Amino acid sequence: MNMSEVAARGLVLLGCGRMGSALLEGWLKQGLPPSSVHVIDPNPSARLRALAEEGLHLNADLPEDAAIALIAVKPQMMTDALPGLRRLADGRTLFVTVAAGISFAGYEAVLGENAPIVRAMPNTPAAVGRGITAIIGNGPSTPAQLDLADALLQAVGQTVLLDSESQMDAVVGLSGSGPAYVFNMIEALAAAGEAQGLTPEMSLHLAKATVAGAGALAEASPEGPGTLRENVTSPNGTTYEALKVLMDPQTGLGPLMRKAVAASADRSRELGRTDE
Ligand SMILES: NC(=O)C1=CN([C@@H]2O[C@H](COP(=O)(O)OP(=O)(O)OC[C@H]3O[C@@H](n4cnc5c(N)ncnc54)[C@H](OP(=O)(O)O)[C@@H]3O)[C@@H](O)[C@H]2O)C=CC1
Numbered sequence: 001m002n003m004s005e006v007a008a009r010g011l012v013l014l015g016c017g018r019m020g021s022a023l024l025e026g027w028l029k030q031g032l033p034p035s036s037v038h039v040i041d042p043n044p045s046a047r048l049r050a051l052a053e054e055g056l057h058l059n060a061d062l063p064e065d066a067a068i069a070l071i072a073v074k075p076q077m078m079t080d081a082l083p084g085l086r087r088l089a090d091g092r093t094l095f096v097t098v099a100a101g102i103s104f105a106g107y108e109a110v111l112g113e114n115a116p117i118v119r120a121m122p123n124t125p126a127a128v129g130r131g132i133t134a135i136i137g138n139g140p141s142t143p144a145q146l147d148l149a150d151a152l153l154q155a156v157g158q159t160v161l162l163d164s165e166s167q168m169d170a171v172v173g174l175s176g177s178g179p180a181y182v183f184n185m186i187e188a189l190a191a192a193g194e195a196q197g198l199t200p201e202m203s204l205h206l207a208k209a210t211v212a213g214a215g216a217l218a219e220a221s222p223e224g225p226g227t228l229r230e231n232v233t234s235p236n237g238t239t240y241e242a243l244k245v246l247m248d249p250q251t252g253l254g255p256l257m258r259k260a261v262a263a264s265a266d267r268s269r270e271l272g273r274t275d276e
């Protein structure tokens with residue numbers, strides 16, 4: 001199955017909020033015609049309504065033989081929303097879900113144990129084509145179906161394949177939730193600049209450009225982040241003093257980040273067990 005088959009047979013998108021719409025824009029940019037897309041969402045955005053004018057099917061009947069059903073509702077909505085896709089669970093439609101926490105067993109309980117399902121964990125830089133998504137398929141999914149899910153997610157950035165489903169909660173904690181940690185770092189950096197006397201506008205400008213520039217350098221450089229950090233740090237200079245605070249083994253960023261990632265991963269595990 002390839003993208004032209006998806007265009008011919010159709011793609012169902014269940015839930016088109018922040019993540020669903022980022023994915024949809026990526027597929028449209030890659031040439032998927034709006035008329036191949038069937039969106040189910042109770043409160044469609046203005047953008048979706050405009051796409052419906054171009055042929056996108058909005059809250060209409062499901063196609064008979066969709067190639068893909070992509071699930072992008074909140075885990076808490078799954079019990080209500082997922083049974084609506086049961087009619088597609090005849091083994092021919094590949095289900096791809098981006099929901100945090102919910103395990104293959106949870107989907108199989110509704111869709112049947114023979115439904116091919118791929119779990120994917122993207123992140124919001126997908127909205128600018130710079131996401132990273134980890135994916136893994138269940139037993140009934142074929143290598144060709146995993147490749148197709150990979151291609152779908154590559155429309156919005158990079159992908160990595162996981163070895164086991166149990167790695168997914170750690171991925172949620174690291175790259176799924178991770179953009180929020182970085183945005184919080186920008187906020188904290190800007191507030192700290194203000195505390196040193198800069199205007200809010202100047203401080204935010206400097207903080208955003210510093211994080212974006214450091215990210216781009218970390219990605220482009222052959223050096224690891226440790227060397228890049230050392231390259232900023234003159235012996236007994238200014239950065240050295242700041243890093244004594246940030247790299248404190250008890251109170252620094254290391255233990256704090258371990259705690260934050262663990263809290264997200266634990267919540268992902270919890271969402272897999274409950275619908276709260
Ligand atoms: N945001 C992120 O950073 C990431 C999110 N995810 C996962 O993506 C999924 C969606 O998250 P996100 O996009 O942030 O959430 P949003 O709330 O932005 O999107 C969910 C969408 O689903 C709609 N919806 C609610 N009930 C139903 C229903 N019964 N049938 C169809 N659609 C429905 C919502 O409508 P309404 O708003 O009107 O309720 C909303 O438009 C989650 O499972 C999350 O775990 C994964 C990786 C990263």
Ligand SMILES: O=C(O)[C@@H]1CCC=N1
Pocket residue numbers: 100172176177
């Ligand atoms: O906060 C959440 O539950 C979702 C999953 C990963 C990022 N956002």
